[in-house]
Structures are given as C-alpha cells and as structure tokens.
Amino acid sequence: MQHQSTFERVLRGVLIALVLVFFMFPIVWILLMSFQTNEQILRIPPSLLFEPTLENYRALITGRLETHAGTLDIRFMQNLWNSLILSVFSVALALVLGVPAAYAFARFRFRLGEDIAFTLLSFRFAPPLLVLLPLTLYFQDLGLSDTYVGLVWVYQLICLPLILWIVRGYFEDMSPDIEHAYRTAGHGWLTTFRRISIPLTAPGIAAAGLLAFIFAWNNFIFALVLASADKQPVTVGALAFVTASGIQYGQIAAAIVLSITPTLALALYAQRYLVEGLSLGAVKG
Amino acid sequence: MSAATLVLDRVDKIYNVGGARPVHAVRAMSLELSPGEIGALLGSSGCGKTSTLRMVAGFEEVTHGSIALAGRPIQAEPPARRNVAMAFEGYSLYPPLTVRDNIAFALKSQRIDAAQVERRVAEVAALLEIEDILGRHPSSLSGGQQQRAGLARALVRDAALHLLDEPMGQLEPRLRAVLRGRLKHYIKERGLTVVLVTHDQTEANALADRIAVMEDGELQQFATPATLRDRPANRFVGAFIGEPPMNLLPAEARAEGQGVVFDLSRDARLSYAPGEVTAPVRDVVLERGRVIIGVRPHAIRLSDAGFSARIVANQWIGDQSHVAASFSGGSVVVVQHERVAARSGERIGLAVEARDLHVFDADSGVAVAHGEAPA
Numbered sequence: 281m282q283h284q285s286t287f288e289r290v291l292r293g294v295l296i297a298l299v300l301v302f303f304m305f306p307i308v309w310i311l312l313m314s315f316q317t318n319e320q321i322l323r324i325p326p327s328l329l330f331e332p333t334l335e336n337y338r339a340l341i342t343g344r345l346e347t348h349a350g351t352l353d354i355r356f357m358q359n360l361w362n363s364l365i366l367s368v369f370s371v372a373l374a375l376v377l378g379v380p381a382a383y384a385f386a387r388f389r390f391r392l393g394e395d396i397a398f399t400l401l402s403f404r405f406a407p408p409l410l411v412l413l414p415l416t417l418y419f420q421d422l423g424l425s426d427t428y429v430g431l432v433w434v435y436q437l438i439c440l441p442l443i444l445w446i447v448r449g450y451f452e453d454m455s456p457d458i459e460h461a462y463r464t465a466g467h468g469w470l471t472t473f474r475r476i477s478i479p480l481t482a483p484g485i486a487a488a489g490l491l492a493f494i495f496a497w498n499n500f501i502f503a504l505v506l507a508s509a510d511k512q513p514v515t516v517g518a519l520a521f522v523t524a525s526g527i528q529y530g531q532i533a534a535a536i537v538l539s540i541t542p543t544l545a546l547a548l549y550a551q552r553y554l555v556e557g558l559s560l561g562a563v564k565g
Numbered sequence: 566m567s568a569a570t571l572v573l574d575r576v577d578k579i580y581n582v583g584g585a586r587p588v589h590a591v592r593a594m595s596l597e598l599s600p601g602e603i604g605a606l607l608g609s610s611g612c613g614k615t616s617t618l619r620m621v622a623g624f625e626e627v628t629h630g631s632i633a634l635a636g637r638p639i640q641a642e643p644p645a646r647r648n649v650a651m652a653f654e655g656y657s658l659y660p661p662l663t664v665r666d667n668i669a670f671a672l673k674s675q676r677i678d679a680a681q682v683e684r685r686v687a688e689v690a691a692l693l694e695i696e697d698i699l700g701r702h703p704s705s706l707s708g709g710q711q712q713r714a715g716l717a718r719a720l721v722r723d724a725a726l727h728l729l730d731e732p733m734g735q736l737e738p739r740l741r742a743v744l745r746g747r748l749k750h751y752i753k754e755r756g757l758t759v760v761l762v763t764h765d766q767t768e769a770n771a772l773a774d775r776i777a778v779m780e781d782g783e784l785q786q787f788a789t790p791a792t793l794r795d796r797p798a799n800r801f802v803g804a805f806i807g808e809p810p811m812n813l814l815p816a817e818a819r820a821e822g823q824g825v826v827f828d829l830s831r832d833a834r835l836s837y838a839p840g841e842v843t844a845p846v847r848d849v850v851l852e853r854g855r856v857i858i859g860v861r862p863h864a865i866r867l868s869d870a871g872f873s874a875r876i877v878a879n880q881w882i883g884d885q886s887h888v889a890a891s892f893s894g895g896s897v898v899v900v901q902h903e904r905v906a907a908r909s910g911e912r913i914g915l916a917v918e919a920r921d922l923h924v925f926d927a928d929s930g931v932a933v934a935h936g937e938a939p940a
C-alpha cells in the first residue's frame with residue numbers, strides 16, 4: 281500500500297464515501313423522517329432544514345396515534361416487546377438444542393445422520409405457507425395458537441437449521457485431538473464439551489446466534505398467521521400504521537428506528553466475538 | 566519380568582462409514598508390553614497404527630477383543646480414567662493457552678505444586694529445544710514446533726502409559742536424530758512405558774525395545790529389532806525391515822545326495838554341500854519343496870561358485886557399492902563394502918552362504934528356516 285499516489289488515495293476515499301452514502305442514505309433519511317411531522321415529510325420540495333419534533337416517538341410510546349380522523353390506539357410498544365420475547369426465546373431455545381446437535385453431527389457418524397441434518401436444513405426452503413396452514417389447525421387443537429410457546433416453537437423452523445449448520449461447520453473445523461488431549465488429562469466428555477469445545481467455537485456460535493436473531497426478528501408470515509394482536513411482533517404490528525386517513529410516515533420512521541435498535545445493539549455487541557472468530561480461523565494450523 | 570503393563574487381546578477395529586463398505590482397520594491384534602518398555606508400531610500408511618493407539622487411549626471403541634492396562638480392563642473406561650498420556654499426529658494444542666500453559670496444563674489439574682510444575686516443564690522444554698517458544702501461542706508456531714510442544718505435553722505427565730503418534734514426523738532429519746537419543750534417555754530414566762507410532766525404521770530401531778510390524782491391520786511380528794532382522798516371521802517382515810530391502814527369490818528345493826540344491830531357474834541355482842545346511846533345516850526345506858528364498862543385499866557374495874547374473878546398474882554411494890543385477894530367475898540387489906569394478910552389461914557370479922539364507926513358504930509366506938535353524 282506504500283506505492284500509492286495521492287490521486288489513488290483520493291479516488292479511494294471518494295469511492296468509499298459513495299458506497300457509504302448509497303448504503304447509509306435510506307437509514308439516515310428514515311432517522312431524519314422520524315423527527316418530522318407528516319406535513320414536513322410530505323412537503324415539496326423536501327428540505328433538510330426542519331424543526332425536530334419528538335411527537336412521533338411520544339405517540340408510539342404512549343400508544344396514541346393522532347390523525348386527521350381522530351385518535352387511534354396502537355400497541356407499538358407491546359409489539360416491540362413481543363418481538364423481543366419471541367426472538368430472544370427462539371434463539372435461546374435454538375442454541376440450547378442446536379449447539380449440542382451440531383456437535384453430534386460434526387463428531388459422530390450415525391445412521392441417517394446426514395439425512396436428519398439435511399431434513400432440518402430443508403425447513404429453510406419449504407414455503408412457509410405450506411407448513412402454516414396445517415399447523416394452524418393443529419395449534420388450535422393443541423391450544424398453542426396465539427401463545428408465546430407456540431410461536432417460539434414455530435420459530436425453531438427459522439432458527440434451528442441456521443444454528444445447526446453454521447455451528448456444525450465450526451465444530452468440524454476444530455481438531456478433535458484438542459478435545460482428546462483434554463480428555464486424557466482427566467476430564468469427562470461433558471466437561472470437555474463445556475470448557476474446550478464451546479469456548480473455541482464461541483465466535484461461530486455468536487455469529488449463528490446473531491443471524492438467527494435477525495431472521496427471527498424479521499419474521500412476518502408465521503406471526504401474521506399464528507398470533508393475534510397481543511402477541512404480534514413489530515413486523516406484523518407495523519400494518520397498523522396504514523390507517524384509513526393515510527399513511528403515518530413520521531410514526532413509521534420512528535417505529536423503524538426503534539425496531540432496528542435491538543438488532544443493531546446486538547450486532548455491535550457481538551462484533552468483538554465475530555472479529556475474534558475470524559482471527560481464530562486465520563491462525564488455525 | 567513383572568506382569569505386562571499393556572495387554573491387547575485379539576483387538577479388532579471396524580469403522581462403519583455410513584453407506585460405504587466397513588473398513589476393517591485393525592484385525593485380531595494381540596500384543597503385550599512390559600513395564601518400562603518402549604514398543605513401536607511400524608507399518609505403512611493406513612495400516613492401522615493410529616487406530617490402535619486411539620483404541621488404547623479411548624477415543625475409538627474397540628469392535629472386538631479387550632485391552633488391559635496395569636492388570637485392569639480399560640476398553641469400557643472413558644479416556645479420563647485410563648491414566649494414559651498421548652502425543653497426537655496432528656495439531657492438538659489448545660489455542661488460547663501459551664505453549665508453557667499447554668504443557669503444564671495436566672500437571673496443574675493434578676494439583677502438583679507450582680515450583681515442581683515449573684521445573685518439569687523447563688526440563689522437558691530443554692529436552693525438545695522449545696525453551697524459546699514457551700511464552701508463545703500455538704497459532705504463531707511452525708508445524709515442527711507445535712509437534713514438539715504436543716510431545717512435551719505428553720512426556721511431562723506421569724501416566725501408566727505414554728502413546729506417541731509419529732511424535733517427530735514433522736521434524737527435519739538432523740533434529741530428529743538428535744532428539745531420538747535424548748528422548749530415549751528421558752524415557753528410560755523415568756521408566757515410562759511407551760507405545761510409539763512411526764513409519765521410519767531407523768527411528769523404530771533406535772528408540773524401541775520391541776517393534777510391532779503391521780500390515781493392512783494385521784500384526785505381522787512383534788519382536789526386538791535384532792530378531793526382526795535375523796528371524797523375520799514371514800516374507801512381508803523380511804522385505805519390510807532393512808534397507809535396501811531383502812531380495813526374495815522363488816525357488817525349488819531338492820535333495821542332492823546329503824546336500825540341498827535350490828533351483829532359482831533352469832540355469833541358476835544355489836547348491837549346498839552336506840555340512841553347510843544343518844540337518845533340521847534340510848528336513849523342513851525339503852518337506853516344502855516350493856519356497857521363497859530371502860537374502861539381504863549385504864549377504865550376497867561375489868563368487869563364481871554361485872549363479873551368474875548380468876549387471877544392470879552399479880553405483881558407488883560413498884561407502885558401499887549398490888549393484889542391481891538380473892538373471893534368468895529374476896533380479897537381485899547386491900551391496901558390497903568394497904568397490905565393485907564391473908560395469909553394466911558385464912556378468913558376475915553371485916553366491917549366498919547357507920547361514921545367510923532365509924527360507925519362506927511359497928504359498929503362505931511364513932518363515933521356514935533362518936540360516937542354521939528352522940523357524
């Protein structure tokens with residue numbers, strides 16, 4: 281990188297800036313929109329100068345939406361809370377089930393092992409509606425429809441295959457002899473799994489968990505069909521912003537900002553583990 | 566000698582690879598190792614050496630048979646309770662720990678006091694010339710350094726049995742030769758019982774008290790290096806041990822008066838007068854008729870008394886002549902300590918003294934006689 285002319289460096293800076301603007305523009309625009317009223321947003325021509333208002337956020341948090349046609353109750357905070365509960369519990373359950381399963385698939389050859397693993401993966405490419413219709417009937421019989429338990433269960437269709445396949449790869453990359461060495465030093469199988477296998481694949485597990493969280497968070501169709509108002513996540517709840525008297529752009533923008541915050545925070549937090557994971561992969565013998 | 570430390574009794578290992586044909590990696594392997602003995606498993610790649618070690622260490626299930634360590638059957642025990650230390654063929658250091666901590670790890674979890682751990686780590690590090698890398702992490706080490714660190718981690722432990730899987734495979738020959746001597750001294754000084762896997766004969770000869778020669782999952786012979794050289798149990802061991810390999814020549818044995826003649830072909834033969842071949846050897850050899858004669862390249866004499874062969878190649882490699890020659894019954898390699906003047910294309914006479922003959926059964930390959938005694 282030393283033999284670089286000023287021109288090259290400037291060009292590089294400009295190109296990076298372009299890419300950044302391209303990707304960041306919608307998000308920045310939404311952030312700006314969330315501090316404007318509907319009138320300010322729809323003004324032509326649009327202007328970057330405006331008096332910021334917290335009205336949109338207030339409406340979301342109190343749950344009262346003022347429109348020309350009157351006030352409307354929305355349950356955005358409840359939706360956000362539902363999203364959080366569903367995603368956190370789904371990922372937690374998928375990790376508890378998926379990590380040991382991934383380990384088993386990576387380390388042991390058993391009858392039908394590959395078939396089971398592939399079947400689990402195939403859940404990812406089955407059209408969700410195909411699964412959902414019969415599932416709704418069963419869930420009604422079982423009393424699971426419109427419960428957190430039922431939704432977390434169905435969300436395993438999204439989370440479990442992801443975790444299983446990503447984490448399995450990490451386990452396969454780790455030499456079993458590292459575990460063997462630890463076991464000959466006088467440790468049982470379970471201790472070795474907890475103290476050697478898990479820590480060494482932690483970056484991979486974090487990455488898989490984050491990805492599963494994002495997928496669970498963004499899920500729409502399962503919740504739309506299986507959850508009623510009080511169990512709905514933000515993805516479904518956002519439909520409420522399309523009201524009889526028009527679309528509430530300001531509130532939608534604020535809702536978007538609020539609903540990407542948890543995922544963003546999680547991603548930033550997980551970042552160091554992800555980076556650690558990359559460097560671990562780079563040095564492996 | 567006291568009771569054996571390690572006993573393998575008709576051990577089998579069959580890998581069931583999903584769908585494909587099962588791999589029979591180890592077949593009816595029986596072997597006993599005395600306390601303080603160094604046993605080597607020697608054999609070509611894929612013959613089941615690592616599989617055997619892994620069954621002893623407990624990472625692979627024993628398909629049939631049993632394994633006992635210090636009088637206790639262990640094949641059902643988890644690795645943690647077998648009291649076995651192992652150095653692995655591949656990379657096995659724990660990445661987050663430094664080399665020092667990797668080596669000291671097992672000692673620390675045995676609650677050995679810090680000063681002693683420090684002393685023992687220093688000792689084994691000096692032995693393997695890795696003092697300068699003790700503070701580093703495995704990821705920054707070369708293959709050979711990682712391997713030595715792994716070996717150090719196994720050697721530093723007190724265990725009933727030490728399993729070393731190709732512990733010096735990644736090292737350059739010079740270092741290997743130096744470490745070999747030191748390693749043997751270290752092992753003998755502490756009275757460790759060791760199973761060493763290698764495919765380097767020189768290493769096996771230098772380190773091991775007894776060598777188990779394996780081929781295709783089967784134990785061919787388990788004996789001292791001298792016995793393997795002088796009394797190979799079958800033609801495989803005969804050909805496998807020694808460099809250059811033993812010449813194997815099909816022959817027909819017949820009586821000639823009180824003597825014996827081996828017809829190598831229509832016009833090549835080795836004949837022995839009554840006194841040369843002992844009576845018991847003569848009996849077993851004649852009983853077989855069709856045999857295979859094994860002669861080490863060093864044992865062939867240049868003499869007009871034997872059969873005639875044409876030189877194909879003749880190389881002087883500094884301290885010995887390697888001569889390849891062909892005759893009507895096949896080809897032979899001859900090694901002479903004096904320079905052989907003859908050139909390619911010329912004919913020479915080759916003879917073998919009766920005491921240098923190895924005779925194997927033509928069909929089964931099992932040894933019939935070695936020199937002056939039946940096998």
Ligand SMILES: Nc1ncnc2c1ncn2[C@@H]1O[C@H](COP(=O)(O)OP(=O)(O)OP(=O)(O)O)[C@@H](O)[C@H]1O
Pocket residue numbers: 580581582588589590608609610611612613614615616617654764
């Ligand atoms: N986990 C396994 N599953 C299936 N087959 C295996 C497995 N491990 C080893 N084998 C097979 O068993 C046979 C013996 O393998 P092993 O590793 O014991 O050989 P080795 O003597 O140690 O060879 P090398 O000198 O190359 O290390 C080989 O044919 C190998 O392919």
Ligand SMILES: [Mg+2]
Pocket residue numbers: 614615616654730
């Ligand atoms: Mg091996």
